[in-house]
Amino acid sequence: MPRPKTALPLAVLLFAILLQPLLAAPGDVDPTFSADVTDFGGGPATIEAVAVQSDGKILIAGNFYNVDGVESIGVARLNQDGSRDASFTSPLSTPTVFALAITASGKILVGGNFFLASPTIRRFLVELNDDGSVSDTFANLDSPNFDTSSHIVLSIVIDSDGKILIGGSFYFVANVPVAGLARISAGSLDTALGTAAGLQNDTTGILAVRAIALQTDGGIVIGGQFLTNQTTPQTKNFARLNANGTIDTTFDNHGTPNLEVVYALAIEEDEQILAAGSFDTIGGVISPRLARVNPDGSIDQNHVAINIQAVPFALRLQPGGKILLGQTSGEINGQERNGVARLNPDFSLDPFYPSPGGVNGEVHALALPADDEVLIGGRFPTVAGLARPAIARLLDGPVVVTPPQFLNLSTRLRVQTGDKVLIGGFIVTGNTSKKVILRAIGPSLGPFGVTDALANPVLALHAADGSLITINDDWKSTQQTEIEATGLAPQNDLESAIVATLAPAAYTAIVSGQNASSGVGLVEVYDLDTAADAELANLSTRGFVETGDNIMIGGFILGNGTGDSDVVIRAIGPSLTPFGVADALADPTLEIRDANGALLATNDNWKDTQQSEIAATGLAPSDDLESAILRPFAPGAYTALVAGQNGDTGVALVELYRLP
Incomplete structure (x- = not known):
């Protein structure tokens, strides 16, 4: 089939844009992680442990x-x-869980305020197998002789010997009077710890060990709401115990005032203790919300946090001694830190923060899956303006964020003859060849409500200089096995397809009708090797735009990356005339829709909106009546629709450019 004389200018209108990876700012929300966690009836949930x-x-x-x-x-x-991991099923019937831990063998420890009757009674502490089923451990920890319905486990820590320490609001374990703190060995209560700590309710009637931290010498540091009767004056809310549970009387710190709670603890490499909570003073020293405590119990007054308005609920140490806080909303040293903050070892504020706005709520739990990631859990609907109900993953730079690339490019319109065939152009950029499949679809559009579908499409692939690379009519006539292996074989034998490995360059795919027939057709190109150091840089398709269902419809899919890609989409008409295109569309309009058909943006005459932004890209249309839209696109499928103003018809070009 002779190549239309006007196809070559298509390559002239295209150019390669090489994209460079971006660096995520410390604290940016990871766009590749999203969980839908809700309470009963779809209400807001709270995550207490991760x-x-x-x-x-x-x-x-x-x-x-x-x-x-x-x-x-x-x-x-x-x-x-x-x-959601479908291989795990919760055995609980009440959602009151506050603590999690994972044993060396991979068992899952769950603590809270719940009751399990089967296979044997479990209250407030249960061990789960990998699939969520209840293990045989802890069957003998129940206290049937006492009312333990209000008992709650708030913290779980596993020591180097595999023994489990639990803290919380409880008074009996395995029928033994153990208040607030217990140690479990081989599934049974370790009576060596016993009741030596002498923990009791505070002056408001509350006993709650909310945090436990273990020191290398066997010392046990606890925080929460409690009194102990073994020191004079009494220790409140913060104490260090010996390995046998007795109060360490050499630890010269009597905790915090009444109602000032210690929620979180951590042990630094030099055995100094970090304590965080709602307190203003600790050990008799003003150190609002966060304190560093020396091994002897004195406060390190060289590093005293000043003006922390938020209340920390969670604390984690990161490499280099940085201090990560999960908290309420508020300022630290005059700077906004809603929900999460990070301090340097000297308590100065670190830039790590999910901007803009931080966390819209409270962060109760922190986890560090990797050096460059932070998981936050709590009670919040959004983080940095993005929907992240109750849990989000934050990036801890420098983190390479590779914007998503084009995985599929397609255009649908009515294929005619001569200069009005469907002409699709694309560019391969990068340092190696790219394997693709091109398809020309016609008959299989009928079931989707397309009338007058092109009965027998023919597909020709041309190089940038106009030379013919290959042609196909009826996909099974050549490359049948290779096409089927891609999983993208056309549904109708009369449709066409080509599998090709293409070096970086510009290419043109031309769809026409067998024997000069006409009808609605679709040209497509799919990336078959997303791991290659090459990509489909942009798409440009030219054809005759009619009205109704026969306007030009260009589709694209972004993927194989994180974050958003900025894309310029143009609808070109009048400026085609100097390239020898007759009957160019006089005044093209442009709409962008998402995969659900929702309208994302629209434009008629590119200078009407975004003039300065589009001009700055160097991709401004050369005619004021042409249309253009610049916007970020997350990974997903999108559609660009080109029509004529006031129902006009004519030849137009739709172009997609992904920006650096």
Whole structure:
């Protein structure tokens, strides 16, 4: 088939744009992670604990009923992208969970305020197998002789010997009077710890060990709301115990005042203790919300946090001694830090923060799946303006963020003859060749409501100099096995397809009708090797734009990356005339829609909106009546529709350019 004389200028209108990876700012929301966690009836959920398994899967626990619309009460497991792991099923019937831990053998410890009757009674502490079923451990920890319905486990820590320490609001374990703190060995209460700490209710009637941290010498540091009767004056809310549970009387720190709670603890490399909570003073020293405590119990007054308005609920140490806080909203040293903050070892503020706006709520749990990632859980609907109900993953730069690239480019319109055939152009950029499949679709459009579909499309692939690379009519006539292996074989034998490995350059795909027939056709190109150091840089399709269902419809799919890609989409008409195109569309209009058909943007005459932004890209149309839209696109499928103003018809060009 002779090549139309006007196809070559298509390559002139295209150019390669090489994209460079971007660096995520510390604290940016990871766009590749999203979980749908809700309470009963779809209300807001709260995540109280997060733990990461050795395989990278994420355990969450708290007050919620559903994950991804599936019942998952109180505890669930997520895949690394945030989707629900269907291989894990929660055994709980009440969603009141506050603590998680993972044993060396991979068992899952869950603590809270719940009751399991089967296979044997479990209250406030249960060990789960990998699939969420209840293990045989802890069967003898119940206290049937006492009312333990209000008992709550708030914290779980595993020591180097595999023994489990639990803290919370409880008074009996295995019928033994143990208040607030217990140690479990081989599934049974370790009576060596016993009741030596002498923990009791504070002056408001509350006993709650909310945090436990273990020191290398066997010391046990606890924080929360409690009194101990073994020191004079009494220690409140913060104490260090010896390995046998007795109060360490050499630790010269009597905690915080009444109602000033210690919520989180961490042990630094030099055995100094970090304590965080709602306190203003600790050990008699003003150190609002965060303090560093020396091994002897004195406060390190060289590093005193000043003007922390938020209340920290969670604390994690990161490499280099940086201090990560999960908290309420508020300022630190005069700077906004809603929900999450990070301090340097000297307590100065680190830039890590999900801008803009931070977390819209409270962060109760932190986890560090990798050096460049932070998981936050709590009670919040959004993070940095993005929907992230109850859990989000933050990037900790420098992190390479590769914008998504074009994986599929397609255009549908009515294919005619001569200069009005369907002409699709694309560019391969990069340092190596790209394997693609091109398709010319016609008959299989009929079931989708397309009338007058092109009965027998013919597909020809041309190089940038206009030379013919290959042609196909009826896809099974050549490359049938190779085409079928891609999983993208056309549904109708009369449709055409070509599999080709193309060096970086510009290419043109021309769709025409066999025997000069006409009808609605679709030209497509798919990336078959997204791992290659090459990509489909842009798309340009030219054809005759009619009205109604026969306007020009260009589709594209972005993927194989993170974040958003800025894309310029143009609808070109009048400026085609100097290239010998007769009957060019006089005044093209442009609409962008998402995969659900929702309108994202529209333009008629590019200078009417975004004039300065589009001009700055160097891709401004040369005629004021032509249209252009610049916007960021997340990974997904989109459609660009080109029509004529006031129902005009004519030859037009739709172009997609992905910007650096």
